[in-house]
Amino acid sequence: MWNTIAAAPADAIFGLTEAFKKDPNPTKVNLGVGVYQDENGLTPVLDCVKAAEKLLLDEEASKNYLPISGDAVYAAEVQRLLFGDATEVVSSGRAVTVHTPGGTGALRVGGELLKKFRPTARVWISRPTWANHRGVFTASGFPLAEYDYYDPAGHGLDFAGMLASLRQVPAGDIVLLHACCHNPSGVDLSPEQWREVAALSRERGWLAFLDFAYQGLGDGVEADRCAVEVFAAGGADFFVASSFSKNFGLYNERTGALTIVSPNTAEAAVAMSHLKATVRVIYSNPPAHGGLVVAKVLSTPELHRQWLAELAAMRDRIKEMRAALVEGLARRGVAGDFSYITAQRGMFSFSGLNDAIVEQLRTEKGIYMVGGGRINLAGLRTANIDFVCDAIAEILRR
Ligand code: LMR
Secondary structure (H helix, E strand, O other), X not given: OOOOOOOOOOOOOXXXXXXXXHOOOOOOEEOOOOOOOOOOOOOOOOHHHHHHHHHHHHHOOOOOOOOOOOOHHXXXXXXXXXXOOOOHHHHOOXXXXXXXXXXXXXXXXXXXXXXXXXXXXXXXXXXXXXXXXXXXXXXXXXXXXXXXXXXXOOOEEOHHHHHHHHHOOOOOOEEEEEOOOOOOOOOOOOHHHHHHHHHHHHHHOOEEEEEEOOOOOOOOHHHHOHHHHHHHHXXXXXXXXXXXXXXXXXXXXXXXXXXXXXXXXXXXXXXXXHHHHHHHOOOOXXXXXXXXXXXXXXXXXXXXXXXXXXXXXXXXXXXXXXXXXXXXXXXXXXXXXXXXXXXXXXXXXXXXXXXXXXXXXXXXXXXXXXXXXXXXXXXXOXXXXXXXXXXXXXXXXX
């Protein structure tokens, strides 16, 4: 069957992890895939997760199917995390949530659902965006278009360009927005800018689809939800894809959620009916474990507090590594101002290193980063920061 078929290219991010694993270089450094590593280079299970898992193991009485939408406590806790306590959008019932296999699953379920009801729409993605956004929405059958986002010269947000692009988006099209910790650039909108974008979406009639994979890794759980709050306050339809891979360290449990917010409860009920119909024909109903862990942690006050503290520790360590990288490059006299790296948010930085340098760092030094110069700051630690700064300084000086 396969002898006339060319192999598919390796994935831009997971392919890099495979190459890293095979590399025998003892000083190799993985700054590629967006996975948190601690000061020892490990990706540990959070203590709050371990504690919740112990409770769940004792309590578990059955492995019966979950509902198509997943565990009800999980959905309620996802909404509390998205919108805050006692908010109108939750109490009115105009938000509906299903547990999906990871944030990617949420995007894809959303894509499949939208294709049914917006068959002629285009999906607008930021330039640049996470490589898999293209794959997910193309696979759902959508043509893609790009809106301006990142300003490579200023290493910041091209907000005027973004607004100009979004003004061209026709009513009915779908705009994919990174709610916080933009992947790959680390460049986010301010609350005021979010208000402008949300107002534009209402005015122009396009649908916002917020990808919210890093809640809590920017400035904190509440500060990071600004985009969601702004869109919720606007009262129009929008979608949110959540992920607990990063902020709970539940990478391999595939724990995500798709939330659809509608203008009223009656429409939300219709949205939920179609969400369930969509899920049923893809994976029927979600895997239980990750969702039950998140529900247990978030609904148990002591574990919730512990999670917030563990999340803050991850966030703070990443910020320390941003500062250490900027300081390390400056100390080595590398030309240019890299201070924009500390202004960026989340796991990633668009380092400003071009593809030729990224290639040299990988082949000569065993330092892996994603094409375009995206660095996962969480791959840096005290033990490797000097090596990485030396390598970048040496290659940039050539
Ligand atoms: C990343 O961007 O590295 C992560 O979101 C992992 C992934 O699925 O690509």
